[in-house]
Structure formats: C-alpha cells, structure tokens
Amino acid sequence: MKNYSVASQRAWIIRNAMTLLTLATVALYAIFIQWVWGWATVLALWKSAGLGSAFLALAALLGTYVLRTWRIYDYFPTETGGRFGTLLRLTQVHNLLNIMLPFRSGEASFPLLMKREFDLSLARSTAALFVMRLFDLHALLAAAGIGLVLQHHSSWAWALWFGFLVLPVAGFVLRGIGIRFAARVLPAKAERLLAEVEAGLPVDAAAFARAWGATLINWFTKIAVLAWVLGLLGGVSMAPGFGGALGGELSSVLPVHAPAGVGTYPAGISAGAVAFGAAASGAAFEDLAQAAVNTHLLVIVSSLIGTALSLFAARGKG
Template identity: 25%
Template sequence: MVKKSNFLISVLILLLFVYVLYRYDVFSQISNMLRDLSYKDIAFSLFIYVFVYIFRALRLKLYIDEIPLSEMASVIGIHTFFNNIMPFRSGETSFPLILKKLYGIEITRSSVILFGARIFDLVSLSVLFLLSLFYVSFSDKRLIFFPILAVLLIVILLFVIYKFLCFFKERIPFFEKLIVASAVLFRADKLLLMFLFSICIWILKFTAFMFILNAAHLGLGFFKTIFVSTFAEFTTILPIHSVGGFGTFEAGMVGGFSLIGMSAKKALPYAVYFHTLILCMSGFTALSGWIYLSLRRKT
C-alpha cells in the first residue's frame, strides 16, 4: 500500500512538473538552447565525467582489490545510473547485489565499504560547498549568513560527536581499544587516500558540471557551479520524487540559482537542460559498462 501511494505521488509530481514546463513555455526555450549548444564543451564534460567513475573505482579498490579497475568502473557506472533514477538513494542496493552476483563478494563487506565511501563523499562535498559559500558570499554580501551558519553547524556537529564518543567511552568497557582496533583495521594511509580520491571525484564532477553549463553559454565559474548544483544534489536523498528525480532536482537547482540573483523563470530551462544531460551521460556510461561486463562475462 505504501509503495503504491509513493508511486502515485511520484506520478503526480511528474505530471505537475510537466504542466509547469508547459505553462512557462520551457520546452521552446530548451529547443532554442539546444540549437546554440557548444558540443565541444559537452564532449569535454563527458570526458571528465568518465574520469569520475575511474576515481570512484580506484577508491573502492583500496578495499576490494580482486576486481579489475575497468570492471569496477563499469559496475559503478551501472550503480550510479540506478541511484540517479531511484528515490531516496535506493539505487545504492544495486552495488552490493552486482558484486555478489558477478564476483561472489559478500553483501555485508561491499555494503560497509560503500557506506564508508559515502561518508567521505559527504565530507568532501561539505568542504567544497563551504568554500563555494565563502566565494559566493564575498561577491554578494546578502549571503554572508550562509557560511556563518555552515561553520556554526559544523562546530555543533563536531561537539555532538565528541560528546557521543565520551558517553560511550565512560559506559562501555574497552571502547578505546575498539577505536584503536578499528583504526588499525582501516589503516590511516588508506583512509587518507579515500579522502584524497573523494576530493578528486567531486572536483572532477563539478568541473564536468561547469562545462555542461558553459555549453549552454552560462559561464558561472567553478565555485558558483558548486554552489548551485549542490542544492540539486541534496534533493536526491528525498524519500519521494518523480521518476529520475524530475521536478525535485530542478527545484533544488532553481533555488541555488535564485540565491545568486537569477530569476526562477530564467533558471528553470537551464535546470531542466542540466538534469536531462546528466541523466543521459549517466545512462550512456551505464550502458557502456553493462555491455563491457557482458562481454567480459562471456569470455
């Protein structure tokens, strides 16, 4: 019953979104935009986007080294596509399931490693978004509240984590030894590499995003691209949205555009174009990965 109601809500969101696009004549604006696209920039963004998957594969191979790099990148391509089209990050389940089916890797092991990678993604995204907040606030003093709030939230979060660790340290025997054992298990050098790979992944991803917007002759620059697209990235964790995230993704991106002074009416066509192209690129890499894995399985 819950799944059925979620599906109906997703369909309603999609229908409402299509109506909004029709109401504000977005389709004709996108059509005009496509005629004037810089396909050189799009090709360059796709080239960079492929390297995002390679670095993601390198990051996961720190703990799953029995899978060749090319095959790991192909698995990640398929997994990312499912994440892009399924709500509430439910596409994450595709990664451990594929590894279990093709390589016999235990679901628990791959799930823990993927969860660790997601933590590093969150940290890396937060660092880059905080830098973009300071950059944007320097160019528009009205937004100075956002970096101050972000720093305050980070301080509060660190304080809560500290208190949380102290609580368990005082009440659970051998808690400190457990922390030390965990550090030995994961190894500091691998954790550092995980963080460096994560930073590289997001820098490459936002660079690809910047070239996608440049192709439509919207030169925001690197840090403004981070600022705008991060709002859209956050919508992917919503429990309810339409197929492929159409509607909610655009709403997040339009919100980011509005904070840097662009009207919603002007921003909406760019958000739809951006989202559609990202899904197409994700679908292309997923299909390429699936074909490659199919050929590898046959041999």
C-alpha cells in the same frame, strides 16, 4: 534432453546475469529519456552552447565514474583484483539504479551486486558503502562551500572551509573509540557483524588517504563541471553555479525524489542557485530554470553512456 536444455539456459543466464542486467537497465533508461524528453530535444538543447562544450562536460563526468570505480577497486584490492572492467560495469549499473529509484533506494543494489560478482559479504560491502557515502556527502558540501567562500573573499571564510575539509581525518583517527564503544553496548551476537563493519573501514592511513583523496577529486570535478555548465547555459556567476550544482545533487537524497529526478533535480538546482545569489524571478530566473533542465539531462545522459561503455570495458570478464 529437454531438462538438459533448460538447465543449460539457466546456467547461461546465471553466468551472464550482470551483462543482462546492464543491457536491460540501459534499454529501459534510453526508453525513459525518449518518453519524457525525446532524444532529439536532448541534442537540440545543446546546439546553442556548442556540441564541443557538451562533449567536454560529458567526458569530464565520465571520468568521475572511472574514478569512483577505482576508489572501490582500491578499497577491495584482493576481491576485485584484475577485474576492473567488471567493477566499472557494476558501479555504473548501481549508479543508474540510484538515479532511477527514489530516495537512494538503488543503494541496496551495491552489496547485492558485490556479493554476486565478487563474493563479498553483504555486511562488509554495506559498511564500506556507508563509509564512502559519508565521504561523498562531506566532499559534496566541501566542493559547494567554495561558492560561499568566493562570495565573501575573506581569510576567516577560507579557514572555516578548511576546517570542515579536514573533518574526515578526525573521524578516521577516532574510529577505534567508536568501534570499542559499539562492542560494549551491543549484544554478543552482534560481534561478527561488528567485525564485518570494521573490515569495511579503510585498513590504514594510506588506504584512508587514497579513498578520501579520490572522493574529493571526484566531487570537486563534478561540482565544477555542473557549475560551469550552469554558467554556460544559464548565465549565472560562479557562486550560484556551485550552489545550483549542490542543490541538484542534494535533491537526489530527498524522500520526494522522483524517478530519474524528473522535476526534483532541476528544482534543486534552481533553489540552490537562488540561495547562492541568483535571480529569483524574471527572465534571468527563466534562463536558470531552462539551464537546470539541460544540466540534469547532461547528468542522466552521461550515466547512460557510461553504463553502455562499461559493457565493452568488461567484455569477456563477466
């Protein structure tokens, strides 16, 4: 009887592993925020700007999380069909782990979670994640590039920016050449792995266009929101705001990226804003530094709230 009870408990834990992981992540993150900043401080920082602005920015960031999930949902329609809520929860847990762990080491959770929840092979989900991260990096740089273009106000700057914007199209068109080259140089034992990698690429031009379009909308929205927040809280103009948003996001991929980006993310924002024309000293820089901390808090609180809400989206599916 005792063995049956233990086995039943184990079965329940296995069935609800994703929910338990989500709850644990949310709880630990909430405790972490209280320990480093204090929830009272988080709310107080936004009172001067207005809670309405905070809620608007928060809603926009939450919308980007839904769009990210849709991109994966559309990428694997057969495997994830009918389980958008579960995928949303998986995406949010993956996002929180990425924020908390240094040097994007949380990325390793994505293929493991996709295997656990949707029985997707590790090779295929890893290949798809790699492609999506290339999309993300390109879109992030393209979004921030708007700040540079706005500084120059010239047709050649817009032409260079547009040329960079459409680079992924060339990569998709030439993908067959890359796959064939890899097949020639890799040993025969790698054929199966290469097939999984190829399966992780967009299946056709329409799938590519949807994934690329969703990525551009996602990052242009996030960078615009963060730039707006930096302008609202730090008084910086549009170009430094875009530069600060880019600097903060790029800081998260550095080897020295601290857990939850404490210190490194705001430093990245300040460095990016200064590189795009913000004041590098004096009272204006002090305002920028404080705004960078507040913007960072907005990003991590939105991730926490998004993960908590995803529990309700996936209720009964898990």
